[in-house]
Structures are given as structure tokens and as C-alpha cells.
Amino acid sequence: MADAIRIENLQKKFRIGFIPKPREILKGISLSVREGETFGYLGPNGAGKTTTIKCLLGLIRPDAGTIEILGRPHVQPRSREALGFLPENPYFYDYLTAREFLSFTADLFRIGRAEKARRIDRLLGLVGLERAADLPLRKYSRGMLQRAGLAQALINDPKLVVLDEPLGGMDPLGRKEIRDIIVRFKDEGKTVFFTSHILQDIEMICDRVAIIVGGRIVKEGGLRDLVSEKVLFTEVTVSGMPPQTFAGLGESVSAQGDRVLLKIYDEALVDQVVRLIHERKGRLIALSPRTETLEDIFVDTVTRT
Amino acid sequence: MKIGAIAGITFKEAKRDRILYLLFFFAALGIVASRVLAILTVGDRVKIIKDVGLASISLFGVLMAILIGTGLVYKEIDKKTIYTLLAKPLYRAEFILGKFLGLVLTLFVMTGAMTLIFLAIVYAHTLKIEGSLLVAVAYIFLELVLVTAVAILFSSFSTPILSSLFALAFYLIGHLSWGLELILKKMRPGAGKALVRGLDMILPDLENFNFKTEVVHGLPIPPGIYLSSFLYGVCYTAFILGLAVLIFRRRDFI
Amino acid sequence: MLKSAAAKKGSATVLLVLFLLAASSAIVLLKAATDKVVRTKIPGSSIIYIPSGKFLKFATFGYRDLAADAIYIWAIQYYTTPTIDDRFDHLDHVFAIINELDPRFQDPYEVGAMIAVDGAQEVLTDTRDLSRGRGRLEYARSLIQAAFAILDRGAANNPDQWVYPFNAGHIALMTLKDYPLAEKYFEQCMKIPGAPEFVERLRANAIYKKGDLKTSWETWLDIFKRAPDERTKKIASNHLYNVKATIDRAALEEAASKYREGHGRLPPDLEALVRAGFLREVPKDLDGKDYFYDPATGKVRTAISPWRR
Numbered sequence: 001m002a003d004a005i006r007i008e009n010l011q012k013k014f015r016i017g018f019i020p021k022p023r024e025i026l027k028g029i030s031l032s033v034r035e036g037e038t039f040g041y042l043g044p045n046g047a048g049k050t051t052t053i054k055c056l057l058g059l060i061r062p063d064a065g066t067i068e069i070l071g072r073p074h075v076q077p078r079s080r081e082a083l084g085f086l087p088e089n090p091y092f093y094d095y096l097t098a099r100e101f102l103s104f105t106a107d108l109f110r111i112g113r114a115e116k117a118r119r120i121d122r123l124l125g126l127v128g129l130e131r132a133a134d135l136p137l138r139k140y141s142r143g144m145l146q147r148a149g150l151a152q153a154l155i156n157d158p159k160l161v162v163l164d165e166p167l168g169g170m171d172p173l174g175r176k177e178i179r180d181i182i183v184r185f186k187d188e189g190k191t192v193f194f195t196s197h198i199l200q201d202i203e204m205i206c207d208r209v210a211i212i213v214g215g216r217i218v219k220e221g222g223l224r225d226l227v228s229e230k231v232l233f234t235e236v237t238v239s240g241m242p243p244q245t246f247a248g249l250g251e252s253v254s255a256q257g258d259r260v261l262l263k264i265y266d267e268a269l270v271d272q273v274v275r276l277i278h279e280r281k282g283r284l285i286a287l288s289p290r291t292e293t294l295e296d297i298f299v300d301t302v303t304r305t
Numbered sequence: 306m307k308i309g310a311i312a313g314i315t316f317k318e319a320k321r322d323r324i325l326y327l328l329f330f331f332a333a334l335g336i337v338a339s340r341v342l343a344i345l346t347v348g349d350r351v352k353i354i355k356d357v358g359l360a361s362i363s364l365f366g367v368l369m370a371i372l373i374g375t376g377l378v379y380k381e382i383d384k385k386t387i388y389t390l391l392a393k394p395l396y397r398a399e400f401i402l403g404k405f406l407g408l409v410l411t412l413f414v415m416t417g418a419m420t421l422i423f424l425a426i427v428y429a430h431t432l433k434i435e436g437s438l439l440v441a442v443a444y445i446f447l448e449l450v451l452v453t454a455v456a457i458l459f460s461s462f463s464t465p466i467l468s469s470l471f472a473l474a475f476y477l478i479g480h481l482s483w484g485l486e487l488i489l490k491k492m493r494p495g496a497g498k499a500l501v502r503g504l505d506m507i508l509p510d511l512e513n514f515n516f517k518t519e520v521v522h523g524l525p526i527p528p529g530i531y532l533s534s535f536l537y538g539v540c541y542t543a544f545i546l547g548l549a550v551l552i553f554r555r556r557d558f559i
Numbered sequence: 560m561l562k563s564a565a566a567k568k569g570s571a572t573v574l575l576v577l578f579l580l581a582a583s584s585a586i587v588l589l590k591a592a593t594d595k596v597v598r599t600k601i602p603g604s605s606i607i608y609i610p611s612g613k614f615l616k617f618a619t620f621g622y623r624d625l626a627a628d629a630i631y632i633w634a635i636q637y638y639t640t641p642t643i644d645d646r647f648d649h650l651d652h653v654f655a656i657i658n659e660l661d662p663r664f665q666d667p668y669e670v671g672a673m674i675a676v677d678g679a680q681e682v683l684t685d686t687r688d689l690s691r692g693r694g695r696l697e698y699a700r701s702l703i704q705a706a707f708a709i710l711d712r713g714a715a716n717n718p719d720q721w722v723y724p725f726n727a728g729h730i731a732l733m734t735l736k737d738y739p740l741a742e743k744y745f746e747q748c749m750k751i752p753g754a755p756e757f758v759e760r761l762r763a764n765a766i767y768k769k770g771d772l773k774t775s776w777e778t779w780l781d782i783f784k785r786a787p788d789e790r791t792k793k794i795a796s797n798h799l800y801n802v803k804a805t806i807d808r809a810a811l812e813e814a815a816s817k818y819r820e821g822h823g824r825l826p827p828d829l830e831a832l833v834r835a836g837f838l839r840e841v842p843k844d845l846d847g848k849d850y851f852y853d854p855a856t857g858k859v860r861t862a863i864s865p866w867r868r
Binding site for chain 1 (some may be wrong): 307309310311313314317318321384385386388389390391392393394395396555557558559
Binding site (some may be wrong): 506510527533534536543544550551 | 582587590591593
């Protein structure tokens, strides 16, 4: 499988201030995204996520390194023929309607008139903006702008979709819709590269992730590889038994009224606890093994760097 | 055509700018007021109508070009609409040229409207329309095109206020080239004179597009000047746009 | 492939730079070509449409002096461009604007008057008809009037400057040969403190030329008495000699012609006039010397030139 994106040793310094003091933002980023993958790009604020994307799109010139998009050097405008981009806070020409804006965007890809009309109708339906299609964009809410942005990113039926914080600022229903759309991309064989802070969503849909901290990739790999299925501890909720009963078996996290919440680190002891509850005629309310989540990895990685 | 698409939305955006209509209003006022001024003058009344009319079209046209042009690129960068735009398969040169053509189209429409009012007033006074007036307006428009290119050049790297000042300075320098010639005549030969001569060659000579004096006084325009003036305007505009593209290509959009 | 992409991007920049160089050379060439074309340049002829300096005063938003300077500099170039045939048409108007804007700007008054006088000369002598059909003499006269108008303005706005009435008197004396007018200006000039003392003499001279010999005699006598140095005294004395000689000559020649009317021929000598009763006595010049009389022509002249004494 070819690489949809290949970045090698990307470096970028910014000169800030009146007496320019160079600040290194990207200190040699290398990553690759295979075609058909859904790739998550994570990092704390200011790590260089957006800068990487801007270098990718040609908005910023890298100081060093190479970037290839779908096999073409990123400096060529042709490399973006099959690319769709949704920026973090979408800003569009607020005096145009969604339809006019999509029409203009289609013109930039030289899409013929009939095909253009078809695609616009389909996309407006996909993102749920059919009714607002002829309102000027300045009347749109944040969520509606996000949808319009998604539509313009898909106008050219791209093979690679780049999204910068696509789920930010949306209500849970909206987030679900976007998530579903991204999963649909995967089914359609599209490659998706996106950044997000919402790690649960990344965990749900990504195949691979990379974590960037301080301008460097500190972790990269398949999600299943990074996040082990190891059980960290098991949470057991019991009622009708005093906490002291479990001394030595597990940690009593809280005791509220009748209920006791236990944290059992040793897997072997879990069976013992269950048998104990059964013997003493207690009630087992809940039992949930807690595996390592992406958030754990993330926090761990960032604090360690 | 991608440049055409960008020109189209630029035109749409420019024609919403209220400054355009404000300036148009003052231009129309100026042209109509020339009738009043004609009463206060000594001598040929039609001359003052033609002179004030052409001057209005020229002055307000330049103001339109500068005030709108200097905001064109800056607004896109400031409002961040440029991110989605440049993420498309677009050469940066196409962006600049599209913006330029969009504004030129806008100015064409406005100049046309002002010219119609002007010709109507002249017709009301003289019952004929001279071709030379149209020639003068055509070359005023060429001057506007060049000023537009300059406004866009500055807009690609500077704020609207500074850009406006620079563009205005360009315009003033362009009309004071006769001063340089005078200084040249009175200077003694030497390094200083060579320097001034060099400046005279490269600084814009906007008087090349100014046929107002000939047209108003009914003097003949030497035919050789039409072509060389036109080509001068085209080449200078091309140069400025080339410079704008060169600068714009190197910009980082943080 | 990556290397070639970088090369392509670099080559695009190179192409762009080459394009800019080509365009700039085209610009320089075209400008040279356009400059060669001769256009009738009438720089700033629309200034004539401005009604008056008073209006302009308000329109220049407080930069009056600067506007005056600018217009003055323009005017100098304008009036020293000999190819502009009709440049003298609105001379007073132009300088009036400059004077109104900055009444204390001294140069324009003098220079304006000088341009006017020179212009009048040119109008009379140039092969082209600069009056364009209005009549050379009329036109030249109007320019001289313009010169006076400018200088009068200068005097009115700057009562402490003696040069303006002096210049005006000088023009009246030398160019117009209007002696009463010259006398008036020199008198005005004398009254201004700081006026040079030779202005008195110019005034006296003007009175003499005017023909008012009595006042001329009194004026020169006054100068003679007040003379601060030997030189002035000598000059005054010469003038006095001249005035007396003129008076005497006129009287003698008139008597001689009356004698001829009565006797049919000119008198043989000056005593004959006394004998015939036309004169009481034969006057002597200021030095006490006789006047020469030519019986053939009836003309009288002085023994010595007044300036050789």
C-alpha cells in the first residue's frame, strides 16, 4: 500500500518579535500515513500539530525536510487535487451562501457544471444543510459552519481528507454525526488524517496515531499496538457488606451508605472477592476491568517528555 | 478557469463595499458640480466641465482602486479565509491574478458608470460627444489598472493603512516626474545627475496616461504616443504583479 | 523526484526573477520612447480656473505658505518656458494668488514685476505675435500695468519695504517714461525709513523730466543744502546748473524766436535781445559763465556740460 502522506525530517523555525528570535516549532518530524488509514495526530497545545498540517498544505514553507502527498511533492499544486481540508475554525466568505461557496470551490477543481450541481446537492444532504443552503454563511451557527466546511472539503471527492480538530465545539449529537462520516470515509477507502483533543473519539475510529510533543514525534504506531489490552485494575461495586471485609484483597475507594467501591489490582484476587461476596450474601452491583486507555498513554507520554 | 473563479468572487465582494458607492456618489457630485463651477469661471465654460469631469473620474477612480485594493489580500489573510483557498490545487500566482482581475472588473464597471454621467453632461452642453474624451477616459482606466496592481502588491504584505499610504505615494510620485525632469535640466553633470536620471527612468511616469490637458484644450495628441503609452502601462502593471507574486509566494500563513 | 520538485520550485522563482528583469527593461525602453514624443505641455493650466487667492486661502487648510511656495516655483518654470505663447495672459492673476496666500513672501513681487516688464519687451520685439491678434502695444501696456499692480500689492502688504515703490518708479521712469508717475513712486519710496538717499535724486530728476523746472530747482537746492558728503553736493550742484541752464535756454530761445517774428531774422547775439526789449538782461550760467549762442540756428547751449564741472 502506498503512502498517502509521507513526511521526512520536517523542520520549521519561526522568527518572532521585533528583534527576531528564532523559535523552533518543528524539530524534525517524520511520519507516514498509508492509504486507506485513519490516522490520529495528537499532542498538547502548542506542540506543532497545526504547523505540521500547514506545512503539509503549503501554507507554510518548511526550513528543511520533504513532504509527499499521494506520491507527489507537496510544493506542486497538483498534489492537492485529491486532497480535502477542513481547518480548525472554519472561516469562509460570509457574504456567499453555502451553495455559492460550494460552487466556487468546485470551480477551483474545474468540475463541470452538471457534475458540480449533482455533487453540491449530495454534499448538502450529507452534512444536513439542505434547508440552509441559500442563506448567507454569516448567518450560520458554529456547527453549521463546521458542516459547510466539511462539505467544501469533500467537493472534489478526495482520496485524502485532512481535518484539524473536526470534533471541537460540537454538541455530542454533532460529534457522533462527524464520527460516523469519518467512519464512512474509511469504508469508501479514503485516507483520513486528523488532529483532535478528544481522545475517546480517536480511540474509537483511528487505525494509527502519532503523538507530537515539543515539535517531535514521541510515539507512533497502530492503536492496538500502543494501547495494550492489559488490565490495570478491576472496579467492583458491592452492597450489603462492610468495607473491612475486603481488607488485603483490594483498595476501598469509596463507601457511600450501603455501597462500597473496590479497586482490585491483582487479577487473581478478583475471583476471591467474588466468592467472598457470594458467601456472605452480599450484592454484586458492578464489575468492570479497566484497561489502559489512550488517555493514559497520552498523559504518561506528555508528562514524561 | 481558476483565475476567473477567484476574479468572480472578488468582484462580488468588492461590489458590496460601501466605500465604492460613497466615492461614486462624490464623483457624480463632482461631475455635476462642474456645471456650477462653469458659471463662476472666466472663459470657456465647456473646458471647465471637461476638466473637472475627467479629474473627478481620475481622482475617485484612484481612490477606489487604492481603498479597495489594499484590503483585498489583507482581508483574506486576516479573516483566515485564505487557508481553505490555498489548500486547493492553486498556484499562489493564480490567487493574486484572480484578485487583480476581480478588482479591475469592478473598476471597469464603476469607471463606465462615471463616464456615462460625464458624457451626458458634456452632451447636454455641447450636443456632441468627442472621441477624444473616450480616449482620455480609456487611458485614465489604464492608469487605474496600474494603481490597482500597486495596491494589491502592498496588500500582499502590509496592513491596509500602510498599503494605502504607499500606493498613494506611488500615485503622487508618478505625477511629479516633470519635477525630476526640471531638476535634471538644472543639474550639473556628475554622479548626482546620473542618479537622478536613473530614478527618472525607473520611477513611474503616470503622466504618460494623462491626456486630459490635450483633450480639454482641443490640442492634437501625437499618434506615436498611443502605442508606447499603452505598452508602458501594460509592462509596468506586469512588473508590479510579478513582484507581488514573488513576494506572496514566500509568505508563511501562520 | 523530491529533488526535482525542489528544483522546479527554485526554477519557478528564477523564471519569475527573469520575467521581472525583462519587464523592467521593457519599462525603461518604453518610457524613453514615450518621452521622445513631443507633447504640448501646459503644466497646470487649470490653475486659471481657481477664482481667487481668497478662496484658495481656505482651501489649502493652513498650508498657505507651502502652497504659495509651490505655486511660485511652478510659476517660475512656467514663465521661463519660451514655447508657451499665451503664458502672459493671466500673469497678474497668478501672482495675485501667490501674494494673497503669502503676503510677506517678498520674491514674487519683484520677480513677478520683472517677468511682466521683460514680457512686455518680448511682446514688442518677438517675431511671433505674442499678443495673438490683440495688438502688440495694447498687450505690452497691459503687462506693464500688471507689473504696477504687483508692485502696488507688494507695497501695500509690506509698507516697510522701500524696494517696491522704488522698482515701480524705476519702471515708470525708464520704460514708460511717465515722469509724473515716477515722481509719485519715488516720493512714496522716500517716505519709507531706510530708503537710500539717491532716491531723492531720482525724484528730483523725474520732476525735471516732467518739465516742472521750478520744483525741480527747489528740490535740487534742498538736496544740495542737505548733502551729507561732497559727492552728493557735487551731483546736486550739477543738477542745479542743468536746471538753470534749461530754464535760461528756454527763455533765451523763446526770446530769439519772438525776435525773429518781429524783426524777420534771428538776433546776431544775446545782447541784441536785451536791446530789443525781449529780455531784461542776459542770464549767466550757475558758474557765472556765458552761454554760447549760435546766430545761424538760434540755439543756445551751455559753455560746459553739466556733468563735466
